[in-house]
Amino acid sequence: MIDKEFIAKQKKVIEESIEKFEEEIGRNSRYSDYGSSEDDNTQEFEVMEEKQALKQSEQKELADLKLALKRIDDGVYGVCLKCASTIETGRLKAYPSAAYCAAHANLKE
Numbered sequence: 001m002i003d004k005e006f007i008a009k010q011k012k013v014i015e016e017s018i019e020k021f022e023e024e025i026g027r028n029s030r031y032s033d034y035g036s037s038e039d040d041n042t043q044e045f046e047v048m049e050e051k052q053a054l055k056q057s058e059q060k061e062l063a064d065l066k067l068a069l070k071r072i073d074d075g076v077y078g079v080c081l082k083c084a085s086t087i088e089t090g091r092l093k094a095y096p097s098a099a100y101c102a103a104h105a106n107l108k109e
């Protein structure tokens with residue numbers, strides 16, 4: 001079993017990360033306000049593609065964090081989804097949204 005205090009701490013870290021990501025994603029979506037000439041459109045497209053890629057990885061991370069928060073609420077946080085063993089606390093500290101133990105970490109992608 002994972003220490004309740006540790007989970008409470010992780011929950012706070014996760015909630016703060018979620019806030020940060022949501023703020024970041026909201027800020028990025030306001031950037032795409034360029035002019036309407038052809039040059040501007042090309043530039044806009046390139047910037048949009050870049051932002052899109054950034055947004056996708058951020059959104060994936062945000063989704064992972066939200067899932068982790070749900071696992072805390074469900075009382076299954078820190079339990080590997082594959083083998084049901086307890087995920088190493090060092091690993092959870094480094095990746096608060098980790099859903100797999102080190103042995104099964106590669107299953108995540």
Ligand SMILES: [Zn+2]
Binds near residue numbers: 082085
């Ligand atoms: Zn495992």
